[in-house]
Amino acid sequence: MVEEDGSLSKCSYVKNDGSCDPAYVVCSGSLKPRLKSSDYCSGKVEVNYENQxxxxxxxxxxxxxxxxxxxxxxxxxxxxxxxxYERSNSMAISAMTCKNLTQHNDLKECKASLEQKACTSTSLQCSNSKKMALAAGNACSGFVVVHSEGKQAQVSYQGWSKLEGEKLCKDLDCGRLVKVGPNDTIAGSEFWSNTFNCTGVEDEENIWACEKPVPPSKKELLYIECKGEPTVQLKKKCHGSLTIDGMEVCDTSWDTTYSAKVCQQLKYSNAIPGKANNSPAIGGKNYLHVHCEEHHHKIGQCNRFKEPCSGRLVSVYCTKNVSFTTAERCGGQIEVRYDTEYGGKVCYDEELTLEYKERFCEQLKGCGKPIDTPKETKTEPFPKDISEWTTVLSCPAGQKDFRYCLSRESCSDKTPAKIYCDGYKPRVIIKKEPFKVNVLAIVLGLGLFLILAIVIFIFVRVYIIRKSFKTFPPGFPLRHDVERDSGEFEELHSKEMENTGSGGIRSESEVLTENDKRSLSSYDDIDKVSELEPLTSRPSTTEDPHDSGVQDNKLEQITKEDGETYEVDDPQENYDDIEADLEPTQTTAEVHDSPRNAPECSTNTPPDLVLGDDGYLVPGQDE
Structure with a gap:
């Protein structure tokens, strides 16, 4: 490091490996100031440091x-x-050190320190400042005037065109130009000494770069109308959180006088001074910051910019539609209302004078004259801690309208405001005795409930059983009949089993003898059937080779010596139930000599059979 008046030639240099940060040099003569705003010689203070x-x-x-x-x-x-001006947390000039301040007209002898910290920037107004604004209209329309050195002067229409009008609308933060033109001169108007013309002007920062030192020859007022009239709203009409063009406003740079500008622009009379308990801002979100000058008579004319908010949000209460009431009829705690909405309880520093009490009772209508506080009232006592109340009633001397006696601040060191008039009727508060639990009644109730539940259960049970008996059809055996019949069957079955057990196991010869008897009985039945039904002869057919597997199912043909053929059933079909080891028996077919008529169903004669002399079908003979 060298002395202040030294040079780098006296320094020694050490070569490094490139691991350190590069060095930056800011010369004192490179610091340049500016006042950022649409005004001349007035605005937010900024310094060009490291080309930023x-x-x-x-x-x-x-x-x-x-x-x-x-x-x-x-x-x-x-x-x-x-x-x-505004509070932010960005890179800013935190300190400046200047030498011989009174002997220099620049910042060459100043040193600046740059760091990132939360600080409040500054707005500076110099003695030669000039500000252009709109009067007798809205925030973005009206006659153009200049405020300088505490005076106001009208601007002449001379030299103004669409180019200058667009520039002024931009400076006023009012969007695009709608129209610009002359207007009749107002009696007693004083005109600004210079005119304006932006033709040929390059890099103009604001309309003041277009000012020409030429006195106006035409005495016509300049009227301008811009498109971007700001929308100012309160959340609940006459009070609540403030929004401008739909964006909430931060209170870090908010002044209580700004609230009056809000109410005046909305035509809601004056504002109730003081700050309310506003909602906190959300970190990292941008909000509007507002900065007003003396000549701004409406909030829409004030300077606005968007930045994160480190404080709370702005709420405004206007005096229009403010009314007062009392907790009871014609007396008690004083309360305030905004339109039809309840605004809270009121406190004061000291009791109202008799004059103000009379005015207050008159406003209550039909309550007569003020009276002293009743000795015995059945109303609730006033709370001791009223720090959460935020409406204070304090009327200055000569103020006759109670609406302008209100202010928004804490009531922590004040007393509840109260008044009593002739028609006072206290609200009776009936205190309810605490509820006592009767254990005996609860026990008796539970007992009765259980008894009732049991009776209902028995009744339902009997009803279901009776209904089930009615659903059985006539003659349907009941349960005891079924049990009785089942017992007899079991008794007979048991006796049969006893007989079988006493006889022992039968021998094989006995089983065979019994089977033979059954077989002979079956043959006798066949003979009887044969006598009753005549046999019908069928022609012999050639055996189909495909039917070899079903030979046992066909009728067996028997041919006698005289050439007559008869059919009989296969005897094997009648012995499916006989054991395989029994010897087969032969079946003899009986031939009847007497002719029998064929059944009516056999009227069609087969083609290979002919009717013989004796009435029987015989095989056809070759002619």
Whole structure:
């Protein structure tokens, strides 16, 4: 490091491996100031540091000599006043050190410190400041006037065109131009000494770069209308959180006088001074920050910019439609209402004078004159802690309208406001005795409930059983009949089993003898059937080779010596139930000599049979 008046030639250099950060040099003569706004010689203080415009914290401009140096450097005279502008957490000039402040007109002898910290930037107004605004209209329409050195002057229409009008609408943050033109002169109007023309002007920062030192020859007022009229709203009409163009407003740079500008723009009379318990802002979200000047009579005319908010949100309460009431009829705790909405209880520093009490009772209508506080009232006692109340009633001397006696602040060190008039009727508060639990009644109730439940259960059970008996058809055996019949069957079955057991196992010869008897009985039955039904002869057919597997199912043909053929059933079909080891028996067919008529169903004669002389079918003979 070298002395201040040294040079780098006296320094020694050490070569490094490139692991350190590069060094930056900011020369003192490179610091350049500016006042950022649409006004001339007035606005937010910024310094060009490392080729970037950085805001200057209020702590760096505490010294009035430093403020004067800024104004002289810009050719704006001396500093008139400084105000807080906005609070942010960005890279900013946190400190400035200048030598010989009164002997220089620039920042060459100043050193600046840059760091990232939360600080409040500064707005500076110099003595030569000039501000252009709109009057007798809305925030973005009206006659153009200039405010300078505490005076107001009208601007002449001379030299104005669409080009200048577009520039002014942009400076006023009012969007695009709608129209610009002359208007009749107002009696007693004083005109600004210069005219404006932006033709040929390059890199103009604001409309003041187009100002020409040419006095106006035409005495016509300049009227302008822009498209971007800001939309100002309160959440609950006459009170609540404030939004401008749909964006909530941060209260870090908010002044209580701004609330009056809100109510005036909305035509809601005046504002109730003070701050309410507003909602906190959300971190990292952008909100509107508002900064108003003396000549701004409406909130839409104030400077606005978007930044994150480190405080709370703005709420405004206007006096229009403010009314007062009491907790009881014609007396008790004083309360305030906004339109039809309850606004809370009211407190005061000291009791109202008799004059104000009379006015208050008159506003209550039909309550007569004020009276002293009743000795015995059955109303609830006033709370001891009223720190959460935020409406204070305090009327200055000569103020006759109670609406302008209100302010928004904490009631922590005040007393509840109350009044009593002739028609006072206290609200009777009936205190209810605490409920006592009767254990005996509960036990008796539970016992009765259980008894009732048992009776209902028995009744339902009997009803279901009776209904089930009615559903059986006549003659249907009941349960005891079924049990009785089942017992007799079991008795007979048991006797049969006893007989079988006593006889032992039968021998094989006995089984065979019994089977033979059954077989002979079957043959006798066949003979009887044969006598009753005549046999019908069938022609012999050639055996189909495909039917060899079903030979046992066909009728067996028997041919006698005289050439007659008879058919009989296969005897094997009648012995499916006989054991395989029994010897087969032969079946003899009986031939009857007497002719029998064929059944009616056999009227069609087969083609290979002919009717013989004796009436029987015989095989056909070759002719």
């Amino acid at each position: 415009w950085r805001p200057v914290c209020g702590g760096a401009l505490k010294d009035p000599n430093t403020q004067n140096l800024f104004c002289r450097t810009l050719g704006c005279g001396e500093a008139a006043r400084s105000t807080d």
